[in-house]
């Protein structure tokens with residue numbers, strides 16, 4: 554590979570000398586990429602939690618790979634790994650990406666479905682501003698805004714084959730609150746997917762492990778042929794993040810149909826990838 558692994562940014566305590574910055578040694582990462590291991594010394598002046606976060610980020614092989622491969626986020630590899638295994642993206646498909654910033658998933662989708670600026674078939678939405686992505690139409694707005702569904706449908710110009718949601722609520726530090734807020738986003742995203750998807754379409758959403766997945770799971774099982782819990786290798790093992798993939802949209806199902814055998818296949822968390 555032409556590009557060389559990069560040493561991370563030097564973090565020094567104000568007024569410190571060069572010798573007190575990060576130290577580096579070459580190691581081989583999980584993915585086989587040779588990376589320069591960066592250490593941030595305790596003398597850096599950072600809070601211990603920030604020092605550990607920055608050191609982990611700088612040494613994360615997926616962060617290094619994203620720079621080399623030209624992806625805007627390490628999150629791109631989560632979608633790549635899920636799609637490599639479950640084959641949800643095909644050339645020519647129309648895709649909606651909820652919570653798209655900074656744009657890693659849109660980049661992956663554009664490459665895999667072959668979307669171009671001449672004939673874009675991806676629409677991404679986020680309340681954060683994003684730099685343009687070739688082949689994607691980007692909307693800067695809150696997905697929870699009442700006007701968002703109509704804007705998305707209008708921008709896409711047809712029914713989506715796949716609705717993706719990597720939306721996560723800003724963390725408050727209160728684990729239960731963060732969980733409930735992100736699960737709510739997942740449920741609203743699922744309702745949206747069910748109202749717009751093409752029959753046979755797929756829905757992928759970020760969720761958190763921790764007990765409140767029941768409502769979402771029931772909804773997905775009723776409306777899709779199969780539901781899978783997926784923890785891709787690039788999703789950090791210590792993170793409670795878990796993706797739900799619902800394949801084969803059946804068309805909107807009546808609410809009473811809750812105890813049939815719909816969605817039995819793959820819906821047991823023990824079917825997970827188990828990579829962590």
Ligand SMILES: C[S@@+](CC[C@H](N)C(=O)[O-])C[C@H]1O[C@@H](n2cnc3c(N)ncnc32)[C@H](O)[C@@H]1O
Pocket residue numbers: 625626628629651652653654655656657658659678679680681694695696697719720721722723738
């Ligand atoms: C984990 S990031 C997405 C990363 C993205 N998949 C990528 O590959 O670059 C989650 C995103 O969800 C967005 N988000 C959270 N709530 C949202 C909402 N209500 N409407 C739009 N975007 C939202 C955040 O602004 C954030 O950019």
